Amino acid sequence: MTTAAPVNEWWRTAVFYQIYPRSFADANGDGMGDLPGITSRLEHLKDLGIDALWLSPFYRSPQRDAGYDVEDYCDVDPLFGTLADADALIAGAHRLGMRIIVDIVPNHTSDQHRWFKEAIAAEPGSPARARYIFRDGRGANGELPPNNWESVFGGPAWTREVRPDGTPGQWFLHLFDATQPDLDWSNETVKADFDDVLRFWLERGVDGFRVDVAHGLVKEEGLPDFVPSESGGSMGGDEDAPTPYFGQEGVHDVWRRWRHVVEEYGPERILAAEAWINPLTRMAKWVRHDEMHQAFNFAFLSAPWDAAELRDVITDSLAAFGGVGAPSTWVLSNHDVVRHATRLALTFENPQGHGIGPLSPGMPIPDLGLARARAATLLMLALPGSAYLYQGEELGLPEHVFIPDDARQDPTWFRTGGERYGRDGCRVPIPWEKDAPAYGFNSTGKTWLPQPDDWAGFARDVQVASADSTLALYKQALAHRAEYGLGGGELVWIDGAEGVVAFDNGRVRVVANVSGADAAIEGHVIAASGPLTAEGRVPANTTVWLHRPAHH
Numbered sequence: 001m002t003t004a005a006p007v008n009e010w011w012r013t014a015v016f017y018q019i020y021p022r023s024f025a026d027a028n029g030d031g032m033g034d035l036p037g038i039t040s041r042l043e044h045l046k047d048l049g050i051d052a053l054w055l056s057p058f059y060r061s062p063q064r065d066a067g068y069d070v071e072d073y074c075d076v077d078p079l080f081g082t083l084a085d086a087d088a089l090i091a092g093a094h095r096l097g098m099r100i101i102v103d104i105v106p107n108h109t110s111d112q113h114r115w116f117k118e119a120i121a122a123e124p125g126s127p128a129r130a131r132y133i134f135r136d137g138r139g140a141n142g143e144l145p146p147n148n149w150e151s152v153f154g155g156p157a158w159t160r161e162v163r164p165d166g167t168p169g170q171w172f173l174h175l176f177d178a179t180q181p182d183l184d185w186s187n188e189t190v191k192a193d194f195d196d197v198l199r200f201w202l203e204r205g206v207d208g209f210r211v212d213v214a215h216g217l218v219k220e221e222g223l224p225d226f227v228p229s230e231s232g233g234s235m236g237g238d239e240d241a242p243t244p245y246f247g248q249e250g251v252h253d254v255w256r257r258w259r260h261v262v263e264e265y266g267p268e269r270i271l272a273a274e275a276w277i278n279p280l281t282r283m284a285k286w287v288r289h290d291e292m293h294q295a296f297n298f299a300f301l302s303a304p305w306d307a308a309e310l311r312d313v314i315t316d317s318l319a320a321f322g323g324v325g326a327p328s329t330w331v332l333s334n335h336d337v338v339r340h341a342t343r344l345a346l347t348f349e350n351p352q353g354h355g356i357g358p359l360s361p362g363m364p365i366p367d368l369g370l371a372r373a374r375a376a377t378l379l380m381l382a383l384p385g386s387a388y389l390y391q392g393e394e395l396g397l398p399e400h401v402f403i404p405d406d407a408r409q410d411p412t413w414f415r416t417g418g419e420r421y422g423r424d425g426c427r428v429p430i431p432w433e434k435d436a437p438a439y440g441f442n443s444t445g446k447t448w449l450p451q452p453d454d455w456a457g458f459a460r461d462v463q464v465a466s467a468d469s470t471l472a473l474y475k476q477a478l479a480h481r482a483e484y485g486l487g488g489g490e491l492v493w494i495d496g497a498e499g500v501v502a503f504d505n506g507r508v509r510v511v512a513n514v515s516g517a518d519a520a521i522e523g524h525v526i527a528a529s530g531p532l533t534a535e536g537r538v539p540a541n542t543t544v545w546l547h548r549p550a551h552h
């Protein structure tokens, strides 16, 4: 038996599709995707079978971190359109029965935000400065940063201001780029201002927010030095214990406050946390009943292509999130990680955020990567809970590895002097039409990041026409997922052979042969990520869904 979630808890089982506005569709042909481009292609997403959209930031921004550096939270950047375009997009999604959540970036603003400009113009100790984290430097003349924290993008997390007379002044904290100063969330004005930002978008009809760096915001009293643990760090930190800047207890008060704000608009508006926190039992704190509704499952995303590890992370996810009454989420790709059609076949260590490029220590193996990606997705979409897809993965897009150095945009690349490639390779404008300029991303052929020469075969129009395309697989899986109620179902493990992950979810049996010997199956195959053997067995790197007879 499976039970559908109550309507107002739509998010418990929803499949979200992440739109990265810069790279989805470009209506005005300037090389940068835009909101009218998205609105004009919503039918494709409806047709794919997703329930909701998440949009990465489209707010007014100098675009130093692709829009995660916000200059005005209540306006649309002219690059992407206007507020009227945002309204049209929200209405268009709703008309087609799709919910829409937007990104919100509360840990930091752009240095071009009015608040920061006021802060820089004001004196140390002033209320304007108190919105941010300004401190005097250490050393005889304040020439050393206030502590040893490092930016997630590389280099120090502090920058020293230059006063109008040219002399150095205080330092300000930025856990990301120097153009992204961190706000001080112990400041009441900051809290009140963000309540207003939330209401601004809730009034415009969004169904909720994806909350950027939801493990940040609150810093440890006194800003003590960071003492590294053995696991080191990644985007946001992998540590099992709080660092002085990530995972501080106080952050949960912010989410309780935000929960109240979204609930002013009824029970159907949601908060989804981007919280890079380990282990899952700790991350589950973000989705306690009075905090957020869901959190991205980065443990699942980070799992290697290994049956035992996959089984463990699935078990741990269901236990950890279930333990606080929240659904698990599942995700394999987003705009910050190497696309899973490439990542799952990498032959070398590649920490999140480092990216890959021409000089990486090994090249991806495309066919193997795609086979694994399709198998991983089919496994993921059978799991109970909510799932997140990233634009282009339904086309089986690989990472773009050969972006020329001078075309790179990610601040990570600049802040590490090219030592880390960063995240551009997963952000390339997606292909719609095989024979059109920029593969149909626009009509001019201009693109803010270069597209690979060999993407014609990935174009949507090619895949629509082919029954065994990756697009067809996604559509089929999403249709069956809805039909069989898998999102609201219950997972029951069954014994799989070595290298095989197998479970039942209601009337569907899932057999994911990760790396085992060809696996025998019984039952009617309703979806398969790749060809079976001549004997009808499931080879490695392949997942199948089987229809089980109903129980009496």
Ligand code: NOJ
Binding pocket: 065, 068, 069, 105, 176, 212, 213, 274, 335, 336
């Ligand atoms: C997480 C976002 O997903 C990423 O793209 C961004 O660079 C950082 N947060 C900083 O806002």
